[in-house]
Amino acid sequence: MSSIAHKTYEPSPVYSVAFLGLGVMGYCMAGHLARAGHQVSVFNRTAAKAVTWLDEFGGSPSRLGSHAIAASPREAAHNADIVFCCVGNDADVRSVVLGESGAFAGMKPGAIFVDHTTTSADLARELSVLAHARGLQFVDAPVSGGQAGAQNGLLTVMCGADNDAFESIKPVALSFARAVTLLGGAGSGQLAKMVNQICIAGLVQGLSEAIAFGQKSGLDMLQVLEVIGKGAAQSWQMDNRGKTMVADQFDFGFAVDWMRKDLGLVLDEAKRNGARLPITALVDQFYADVQAMGGARWDTSSLIKRLK
Numbered sequence: 590m591s592s593i594a595h596k597t598y599e600p601s602p603v604y605s606v607a608f609l610g611l612g613v614m615g616y617c618m619a620g621h622l623a624r625a626g627h628q629v630s631v632f633n634r635t636a637a638k639a640v641t642w643l644d645e646f647g648g649s650p651s652r653l654g655s656h657a658i659a660a661s662p663r664e665a666a667h668n669a670d671i672v673f674c675c676v677g678n679d680a681d682v683r684s685v686v687l688g689e690s691g692a693f694a695g696m697k698p699g700a701i702f703v704d705h706t707t708t709s710a711d712l713a714r715e716l717s718v719l720a721h722a723r724g725l726q727f728v729d730a731p732v733s734g735g736q737a738g739a740q741n742g743l744l745t746v747m748c749g750a751d752n753d754a755f756e757s758i759k760p761v762a763l764s765f766a767r768a769v770t771l772l773g774g775a776g777s778g779q780l781a782k783m784v785n786q787i788c789i790a791g792l793v794q795g796l797s798e799a800i801a802f803g804q805k806s807g808l809d810m811l812q813v814l815e816v817i818g819k820g821a822a823q824s825w826q827m828d829n830r831g832k833t834m835v836a837d838q839f840d841f842g843f844a845v846d847w848m849r850k851d852l853g854l855v856l857d858e859a860k861r862n863g864a865r866l867p868i869t870a871l872v873d874q875f876y877a878d879v880q881a882m883g884g885a886r887w888d889t890s891s892l893i894k895r896l897k
Contacts, residue, residue, distance in 0.1 A: 596742040603627055603651075604653075606630070606673060606761065607630045607632070607666050607672040607692070609662050610706075611638045611642050616642055618744070620646050621765035623651065626650060627651065629646070630666075630667075632658075643656060662695070669700060672703065673705060677850075682716070686702070702726070703730050707854070710779040710780050710858060726754040730747065730748045731778055732744040742765045744766040744767070745766065745768045746768065748778045755771040780858070786851045789848075791872065792824055794875065796830070796890075845884055845887055845889060845891060846886065849880070879891050879892060
């Protein structure tokens with residue numbers, strides 16, 4: 590069975606592209622690019638994952654040539670029109686972008702680097718300046734939608750870029766996304782992703798308290814969620830995580846470690862711009878409690894474990 594769902598791809602120009610990072614998200618995103626007909630060169634620090642990817646998607650039709658595994662980011666980026674990246678954090682992005690073996694060293698003039706990693710806005714601005722100095726283009730483009738969104742090709746992509754670069758990458762990114770939106774200049778995509786994570790943190794804590802309250806009250810919470818999910822309390826978190834929270838299931842989804850990394854970026858940015866985020870700061874500490882309970886790799890909905 591394929592790791593990605595069937596999707597009807599919108600017609601778009603066909604490009605030679607690279608994808609750096611074949612984790613939970615990148616593996617599927619690169620797969621959709623291959624299935625959409627683009628020629629894909631992949632790089633992953635653990636080479637075995639790249640071999641597995643090529644075994645699965647190497648037979649996908651490409652109108653430019655065969656897909657390939659690269660030994661370095663520089664090699665993957667060589668002759669690529671667009672280089673996509675989805676790794677772990679700021680340091681990981683630097684490791685695949687900069688230096689003699691980094692992607693920037695291998696990219697041809699005019700090529701576009703698209704970073705789907707959730708990073709600091711400062712890093713996005715820095716890389717944009719460095720890219721333009723090399724005659725390259727840069728788009729910070731963090732995503733929302735989780736593993737399911739990546740598998741189904743239905744991610745939401747928040748972009749910070751020049752308009753020309755954005756318009757060039759948009760039809761290609763729609764291979765793995767349902768919405769790709771330009772929100773401003775360099776760093777704007779990362780700032781929008783921070784807004785996204787602030788919303789999620791508060792929603793998950795509220796849902797956790799509601800379910801824990803209902804359970805202690807003796808209610809059938811599956812029935813309650815079914816009812817209130819048709820009203821004003823409805824949310825993505827309720828629809829997709831409510832039942833598993835009731836069942837005490839958390840061995841999937843977006844890990845607590847990743848959420849704490851993201852909230853750290855949010856709180857650092859708030860210190861710079863003066864925003865007051867008392868609930869976000871509190872929920873970040875609640876996630877630290879979950880980590881201490883051994884839940885570093887549990888889904889973010891595991892906040893409810895603190896209340897039981």
